[in-house]
Amino acid sequence: MTLKLFNTLSGTLEDFVPSNPPKVKIYTCGVTVYDDSHVGHGRSLIVFDTFRRYLEHLGYKVKFVRNFTDVDDKIINRAKQECKHFMEIADRYIARYYEDMESIGVKPADVEPRVTDHIPEIIDIIQKLIDKGYAYVAPNGDVYFSVEKFKDYGKLSKRNPEELIAGARVEPGEGKSNPLDFALWKRSKAGEPAWESPWGEGRPGWHTECVAFVFKHLGETIDIHGGGLDLIFPHHENEIAQAEALTGKPFARYWMHNGLVIVNGQKMSKSLGNFVTLKEIYTKYHPDVLRLLVLSVHYRSPLDFSWEKMENTKKVYERIRQAVEDLKLLKELPTFEEDLGGLHPLYSVIKETEEKFFKALSEDFKTQEALAATMELISEMNKIRNEAFKNKKISRQSLEAYEAAVNSIKNTLRNIFGLLEDVLPRCPVSQVVKRELEPASAVLDEDLINLLIEVRQMARQKKAFDIADKIRDSLKEKGIVLEDTPFGTKWKKA
RNA sequence: GGCGGCGUAGCCAAGUGGCUAAGGCGGGGGACUGCAAAUCCCUUAUUCCCCGGUUCGAAUCCGGGCGCCGCCUCCA
Numbered sequence: 001m002t003l004k005l006f007n008t009l010s011g012t013l014e015d016f017v018p019s020n021p022p023k024v025k026i027y028t029c030g031v032t033v034y035d036d037s038h039v040g041h042g043r044s045l046i047v048f049d050t051f052r053r054y055l056e057h058l059g060y061k062v063k064f065v066r067n068f069t070d071v072d073d074k075i076i077n078r079a080k081q082e083c084k085h086f087m088e089i090a091d092r093y094i095a096r097y098y099e100d101m102e103s104i105g106v107k108p109a110d111v112e113p114r115v116t117d118h119i120p121e122i123i124d125i126i127q128k129l130i131d132k133g134y135a136y137v138a139p140n141g142d143v144y145f146s147v148e149k150f151k152d153y154g155k156l157s158k159r160n161p162e163e164l165i166a167g168a169r170v171e172p173g174e175g176k177s178n179p180l181d182f183a184l185w186k187r188s189k190a191g192e193p194a195w196e197s198p199w200g201e202g203r204p205g206w207h208t209e210c211v212a213f214v215f216k217h218l219g220e221t222i223d224i225h226g227g228g229l230d231l232i233f234p235h236h237e238n239e240i241a242q243a244e245a246l247t248g249k250p251f252a253r254y255w256m257h258n259g260l261v262i263v264n265g266q267k268m269s270k271s272l273g274n275f276v277t278l279k280e281i282y283t284k285y286h287p288d289v290l291r292l293l294v295l296s297v298h299y300r301s302p303l304d305f306s307w308e309k310m311e312n313t314k315k316v317y318e319r320i321r322q323a324v325e326d327l328k329l330l331k332e333l334p335t336f337e338e339d340l341g342g343l344h345p346l347y348s349v350i351k352e353t354e355e356k357f358f359k360a361l362s363e364d365f366k367t368q369e370a371l372a373a374t375m376e377l378i379s380e381m382n383k384i385r386n387e388a389f390k391n392k393k394i395s396r397q398s399l400e401a402y403e404a405a406v407n408s409i410k411n412t413l414r415n416i417f418g419l420l421e422d423v424l425p426r427c428p429v430s431q432v433v434k435r436e437l438e439p440a441s442a443v444l445d446e447d448l449i450n451l452l453i454e455v456r457q458m459a460r461q462k463k464a465f466d467i468a469d470k471i472r473d474s475l476k477e478k479g480i481v482l483e484d485t486p487f488g489t490k491w492k493k494a
Numbered sequence: 495g496g497c498g499g500c501g502u503a504g505c506c507a508a509g510u511g512g513c514u515a516a517g518g519c520g521g522g523g524g525a526c527u528g529c530a531a532a533u534c535c536c537u538u539a540u541u542c543c544c545c546g547g548u549u550c551g552a553a554u555c556c557g558g559g560c561g562c563c564g565c566c567u568c569c570a
Contacts (some may be wrong), residue, residue: 008498028570029570030570031570032568032569032570036570038569040569040570041569041570042570043569043570044570047570048570056534072568072569073568074569075552107496110557116533116554139555155499157497157566158497158498159496159565159566160496160497163495163496163497163566164496164566176500177568206568213549227563227569227570228500228569228570229499229565229570230564230568230569230570231569231570232498233497233565234563234565234566234567235568235569237522257570258570259499259564259568260564260569260570262562262564265563266563266564267563267564267569268570269567269568269569269570270568270569271569276557296506296507296517296518297506297533298507298508299504300501301499301507302499302500302563302564307507308505308506308507308519310504311519312506312518312519312520312524313506315518315519316517316518316519318532319518319532319533322532322533323533326533356515362507366508368507368508368517369508369509369516369517371517371518372507372508372516372517373516373517374517374519374553375517375518376495376516376517379517379534382532382534383533383535384532385533385534386533386534387534388530389526389532389533390525390526390533395535430504463528465528465529468528469528469529472530472531476531481531481532482530482531483530483531483532484527484530484531484532485532487532489534
C-alpha cells in the first residue's frame with residue numbers, strides 16, 4: 001500500500017517515496033520556550049509524533065529532529081520581566097515541556113537541538129550566504145537575506161514577491177534594502193544575549209536556526225519537513241530560500257502542515273489569549289483524551305477546541321478503554337467449548353478493521369477514518385462481552401477471538417496512536433501529572449471507597465435500596481461512579 | 495485586496511461520479527438491572543449552503559453567488 005501525502009509544495013497528493021529507503025529524515029519546527037505549551041502546540045506535536053510512529057510501523061528507519069527555539073524576543077522579554085537570565089527561562093520551559101510531552105505520550109525526537117548550542121553553525125550559514133551574494137550587512141550591523149536574489153521565493157506559500165512588497169512593512173531603524181528581506185543576524189542591544197560574530201555582537205534571527213539544525217543533523221535534503229500551517233509563510237518560505245540558495249538542492253522533498261486549533265471560530269494563540277495549556281487539560285482529563293481528540297480530526301483540517309468536545313471525546317475514550325480492559329474480566333468467567341464450524345466471526349471483523357485502519361492512514365494519514373474503523377470493531381467486541389456477562393460464561397473460542405481483537409487494538413491504537421499506554425501494561429503518567437490529577441482535596445482513598453462499596457452491598461442484600469442508593473449518589477458527587485457487574489461493584493473516576 | 499482552505503443530520507465528522515450518505519456524541523423506544531451505570535438491539539439526513547451547467551447518473555466535476563476561517567506581522 002503506497003503512502004500518499006499532501007505536499008504543501010506541490011499542493012497535491014503525492015506518493016511518498018523516501019530518497020534513501022528505508023531511511024526517512026524528518027524535521028519539524030518545535031516550540032519557542034517562553035511559556036507553557038498550549039493545545040495548539042500539542043496538536044502539532046501529537047500529529048507528528050503519531051506520524052513518526054506510523055512510519056516506523058511501516059518499517060522505515062526514521063531519524064526525527066525537532067528543535068527548541070531558546071533565544072528570541074519573547075524569551076528575552078520574559079527574562080526582563082522576571083529579572084532572570086534568559087537561559088533560566090528557556091531551561092525552565094524546556095523542563096516543563098518535557099513534563100507535557102511525557103504526559104501526552106509524545107516521544108522525544110532523536111535529536112532536539114537548541115539555538116544556543118548551534119551559534120557557530122548558524123554564523124557559518126550566514127557567512128556563506130553573504131559570500132554567495134544572497135545576504136548583506138546593513139549599516140546598523142544587522143544581516144539580511146536579500147529575497148530578490150532568490151528567484152524561487154514564494155514557491156511554498158504560493159505568493160508573488162511583488163504583491164508581498166505592497167503589504168510588507170518596515171520597522172523604523174531596520175536597515176533593509178527591500179521590505180521583504182528578513183533578518184539573519186540581529187545586532188544586540190545593551191543587556192541582550194549576544195554572541196561574537198564577524199558582524200559584531202548579536203544573535204541569530206529566527207529563520208536560520210532550522211536550516212542549521214537540518215544541515216548538521218540530517219543533511220542538505222530531507223524527506224519531510226513539518227509544522228503548523230501558520231509557519232508556511234514566512235518561516236518555511238525563508239528556510240527554503242536560505243537552504244536552497246546555498247545548496248542549489250531541494251531543502252525538503254515533502255512539506256506537511258497541520259491545521260490550526262480554533263476556539264470559538266478563532267485561532268488559538270497567545271496573543272488572542274484564548275489558549276488552554278496542556279497542563280490545564282490534564283488536570284481535568286486523562287491526557288489520552290486530548291490525543292484522541294487530535295487524532296479524531298484530519299491533521300490538515302481546523303480543530304475546533306471546546307470543553308464540550310473534550311467531554312464528548314472522553315466518552316469515546318472510555319468506550320475504547322473499557323473494551324480493552326474488560327478482557328481481564330472475561331478471562332475470569334467459566335469457559336465452554338463451542339462448535340462454530342470454522343473460525344470465530346470476530347476474526348474477519350478484526351482483519352477488515354485492520355485493513356480499513358491502514359488504508360485510511362495510507363491516504364494522507366486519515367487518522368479519523370482509521371479510528372472510525374476501530375469503533376466498529378469495538379462494537380462487535382462489546383456484543384461478545386454483553387452476551388458473556390449475561391450468561392456468566394464465555395466460550396473458549398469467543399474469548400480467544402476477543403483477545404485477538406484486544407491485541408489488534410494494542411497494535412493500532414497503542415503502538416501507532418500512542419493511546420492506552422498506561423492501561424496495557426501499566427505505565428503511569430508522569431509524577432507531575434499525577435500530582436496535578438489528584439489534588440489534595442481528594443480525601444477519598446481507595447480503602448474508604450471499597451469499604452463504602454462493601455457497606456452498600458450489604459444494604460442491597462437486605463433490600464435497603466434507599467441506603468444503597470444514598471451511598472452511590474454521594475460517591476458520585478465526589479466524582480466516583482459505581483457500576484454493578486457480574487463481578488461485583490466496580491468504581492471509576494468520573 | 496491577494497493567496498490557501500472550508501460549508502454534509504440537534505452537534506462533531508467521513509464520503510470527492512453509481513450498491514442502503516461511515517463513525518461518534520446527543521435524543522427517542524426496547525433488552526439487562528431492585529433502580530442505575532456500562533453494554534447490546536431498533537430509531538434519529540429521500541438529502542449534502544444557494545443558483546445554473548456537464549452526465550444515463552453528482553454531496554462528489556464545471557461556472558456563478560452567499561457565508562465562515564487561516565496566512566499576508568511573532569505564532570504549532
